[in-house]
Amino acid sequence: MVSIFITFFLALCGNVYAASVHASKTLVLYDERLDQLDSFSNFLDDLKSREYEIDYYTANSTADIELYEGENRLYDNLIVLPVKGKHINKLISDKTLLQFYNDGGDILSVTSPGAVPDSIRLFLNQLGIFPSPKGYELVDNVQGSLKIGSSEYRGSRIYEAKDGDSISLSSSSAALLDNREQIFPILAAPRTSYTGATSKDPWSVGSQGFLAAAFQNLKNARVAWLGSVDFLKNEFYGSNGNFVQEVAKWVFQEKNVIKSVSASHFHADGTSYEEVPYKIKDTVIYEVGFSEWNGEKWVPFITDDIQFELKMLDPYYRLTLKPGRQEGEVQYYTTGEFNLPDHHGVFTFETDYKRDGFSFAVQRDVKPIRNLAHSEYARSWDISNAVIYLSSIFSVIFAWIIFIIFFITASPAVSKSVNTSKKNN
Amino acid sequence: MTPKPKKITKTASTASSTANTVTQDFKEAYRLALKSYKEQVSSDARLKLIDIFCAFLVVIAGVQTLFMALIRDTFPFNAFLSGFIICVGQFVLLISLRLQVQEPFEGVPKNRAFGEFVIASLILHFTTLHFIN
DSSP: OHHHHHHHHHHOOGGGGOSSOOOOOOEEEETTTTGGGGGGHHHHHHHHTTTTTTEEEETTOOOOOOOOOOOOOESSSEEOOOOOHHHHHHSSHHHHHHHHHHOHHHHHHHEEETBBOOHHHHHHHHHTTTEOOOOOOEETTSSSSEEOOGGGBBBBOOOOOOOOOOOOEOOEEEEEEEEEEEOOOOEOOOOOOEEEEETSSSSSSSSGSSEEEEETTTTTEEEEEESSSSOOOGGHHHHHHHHHHHHHHHHHHHSSEEEEEEEEEEETTTTBBBSSSOTTTEEEEEEEEEEESSSSSSOOOOSSSSEEEEEESEEEEEEEEEEEETTEEEEEEEEEEEEEOOOOEEEEEEEOOOOTSOOOEEEEEEEEEOOOOOGOOGGGGSSTTTTHHHHHHHHHHHHHHHHHHHHHOOHHHHHHHHHHHHOOO | OOOHHHHHHHHHHHHHHHHHHHHHHHHHHHHHHHHHHHHHHHOOOHHHHHHHHHHHHHHHHHHHHHHHHHHOOOSSHHHHHHHHHHHHHHHHHHHHHHHHHOOOOTTEEEEEEEHHHHHHHHHHHHHHHOOOO
């Protein structure tokens, strides 16, 4: 929460970090022996033009990679280009990567068929992304070359493909993806392709494999994996550049960043829970605000699929929220008036907005709903069914009075003696 | 082989004749009961009054039960219970009054019986009214 405020403050005050929701200090990890930095100049220049502050580290240098200074994370973003050799595993272990990622760092990982260091592979495997082993390469014998058409794009929120879009690669590896909600596939392998190595079983067949995938953890830190270094290279930048920049924007929190704020609930007449605690069947209203980062500032987030849940183990209500008022950068969504369930207990008021490609926005509030006190149940004369019972009771009493009168008048002797008998008693 | 069916018809005829006599007896008993009842009632107008009230109570109780059965819901059950109980309780009190009007118990004069009936009824009504909710 604090970090969000700090980044928000920074984003407001200085236009230095205009693009990303957080600061954009970036470390690029590359291997001189494989690719010169110059071959990525278009990609890196695009990043620099969006105020990215980039440091470089080449894997064949002997210096340590300093991701942390004490407890503090030095970089916001990490770009790991293909690196050869086992040396890298000592410099940056999968644990370090995971720690960096858990601390909120965003990682763009690029591997190539020949260079997938163990630490990177272990890290990706923990996320549920399984790149093909060393030596495996994506082959498409039908098309001849690797040209991925617009029908293979997945996850339209990260990159919305236009007709005629295509990706060209000279070589690529493909990954199998775990069935996890946090994984968003971006680009599938062509249907006519397979990932194979000579005299070995294929790693993936057809669109089973993926060339690019994204992962977002519950703290909204992001990872994107690209299966080929050609995505970033200048020679293919004409066809791939747009796609790669959109993926970079997504992974470094420039777009599809949303947050939910000021979730509240109260009685339909406006009194809060603190003033009058809820009891069963009370009429209440729930509302929650949503904002989206548009690259410069927070703006109202407009959508129609936000749902509210009132849960006690099971959801008792699942209501689709309706857009309400707009205040500054926040769009409010409201349930309107609804009645609490006829069930007392400790309930969770929750909006759990998790959509592919968007930040996960979760708001939870746990509040008890009490049962009725003995004096709060409806009285019988408020219940329409009771009319027949009430009228029969009163008719019996009325008939009894009439009976007494007739009984006394029927025998005058008795009526006199009523008084005497009372005296006697 | 032939005498057997004869026997059967014999027994059948005796059975029907006994059935006839039983129904005859019942009819006779019913007639006598009605007659003695009419005599009893005509001798004292207060007994007639008590019987009319009893019949009224049975009808009221029946109406409430029928209503509850029709709507297939016992809610509000308290109101139903008090409505039904006032009928039953009043009925019981009336019958005990009737017994004493007809033939006073030993050591209890008729006037005192009526006084007790009034007080017991008032207690019943009080209780029922408080049981509604």
